[in-house]
Amino acid sequence: MALTQSKKLGLTGKILIGMAAGIIFGLLLRNLFPGSTFVEEYITEGLFNVIGSIFISSLQMLVVPLVFISLVCGTCSLSDPSKLGRLGGKTILFYLFTTAIALSMAILVALLIHPGNASLASEQIEFSAKEAPGLAEVLINLVPRNPIQAMTEGNMLQIIIFAVIFGFAISHIGERGKRVAALFSDLNEVIMRVVTLVMSLAPYGIFALMAKLALTLGVETFGSVLKYFLVVLGVLLIHAFVVYPSLLKVFSGLNPFTFVRKMRDVQLFAFSTASSNATLPVTIETAEHRLGVDNKVASFTLPLGATINMDGTAIMQGVATVFIAQVFGIDLTITDYAMVVVTATLASIGTAGVPGVGLIMLAMVLNQVGLPVEGIALIMGVDRLLDMVRTAVNVTGDSVATVVIAKSEGAFDETTFNDTQAGKTAGSFTEQVNAELKS
Incomplete structure (x- = not known):
């Protein structure tokens, strides 16, 4: 009987086991061999680092070809310029709307709970923020001078722009x-098969990532900022499991519980990798085969969302702004908080292609309202765990927007959405991954 149950264990179960086993194993090593140089050099930074890095790299390897090929395939079917413009407008407006909600809620909850402690300001804190690009530079950089270079550097906004133009020209x-469209359709099938092969390695890669995290994350960092951590975590969970399902119900009339159940694999991948881009292959497959979204919508809204939709980061910024203001004893006005919402919402698009975007965006917000940027150093110790949760929230928001927009565009299969077995039939993505895991 145990063997039969083991064979039925699917991708979600394997990932959960990998996560739990990794954390437990990492904590055991940490407590059994405290301060061990061998564990640090050969296991933490050696074995676990190598396995985890290879897994992340294998996911990132797929992002550029997947985004480019999927977007070209999707845009080919949108030969009407007004339809493409309408789709893009709806997508960006929905993302900005949810980001504004996330920020407003984060600020309100932080003001009510008051996580900041003025005694923290006496600590030696330093943080050097990178300079964010100006609006003119952002707009100029949207169009790639060299599409191949944009792909090499992984500049997602430039890749999206080029892919949309290229696909539109094909149509x-x-x-x-x-004939070219048929070629890209075949390439899309090939890249999805590669995704299947990579996903079969997920439980092992996630085990290594979680074990390394348990070995390296300093428990002492939680002491001084525990309240901040809990406030951010609480708002993130509310946004993911209350706000998003409510928006889905209001704008599409669909069952939010069905949506949440079908998003488990995507959320687990996002949590484990802390990267929306690395999770993108799983997000696209889930949207198309589990949620019933047409490829022409999913291939456009999801890559765009992975690039510009940062509700989880916005929540961190809202709470962090209030937290840092309270630590340094600076009173912000209603106008200041309104500026925080506006600045961070617009910055979610403006700084999308910049490395370290979360901290850069937070530095922009703090400068806007006259708060010391050095305060960011106070929250960096717990940011790694929060980043994992933020990413899961972000991909959930991307998928909600995709379902809502697909429904409004008539590019949605409600039968697939309501079918609990959709995407699990023989030959499907999930079934192929599970077959790889069992073999």
Whole structure:
């Protein structure tokens, strides 16, 4: 009987076991061999670091070809410029709307709970923020001077712009365009098969990532900022499991519980990798095969969301702004808080292609309202765990927006959405991954 149950264990179960086993194993090593140089050099930074890094790299390897090929395939079917413009407008407006909600809620909860402690200001804190690009530079950099260089550097906004233009051109050259479109459709199937193979390694990669995290995360860092950590975590969970399902119900009329159940794999991957881009292959597959979203919508909204939709980061910024103001004893006005909402919401698009975007955006917000940027150093110790949760929230928001927009565009299969077994049939992505895991 035990063997039969083991064979039925799917991708979600394998990932959960990998996460739990990694954390337990890491904590055991940490407590059995405290301060061990061998454990640090050969296990933490050696074995676990190598396995975890290879897994993350294998996911990131797929992002550029997946985004480019999927977007070209999707745009090919949107030959009407007004339809493409409408889709883009709806997507960006929905993302900005949810980001504004996230920020407002984060600020309100932080003001009510008051996580900041003025005694922390006496600590030696230093933080050097990178300079964020200006609006003109952001707009200029949207269009790639060299598309191949944009792909090499992983500049997602530039890749998206080029892919949309390229796919739109394919749809306007008649029969030759149809042949090219068919080629990209075949390439899309190939890249999805590669995704299947990589996902089969997920439980092992996640085990290594969680074990390393348990070995390296300093428990002492929680003491001084525990209240901040809990406030951010609480708001993130409310946004993911209350706000998003409510928006889904209001704008589409769909069952939010069905949506949440089908998002488990995506959320687990996002939590484990702390990267929306690395999770993108799983997000696209889930949207199309489990949630019933047409490829022409999913291939556009999800890569864009992974690039510009940062509700989880916005929540961190809102709470962090209030926290740092309270630590340094600085009173912010209603106007200041309004500026925080506006600045951070617009910055979620403006700084999308910049490395370390979360801290850069927070530095921008703090400068906007006259708060010391050095205060960021206070929260960096617990930011790694929060980053994992933020990423899970972000991909959930991307998927909610995708379902809502697909429903409004008539590019949604409600039967697939309501079918609990959708995406689990023979030959499907999930079934292929589970087959790889059992073999």
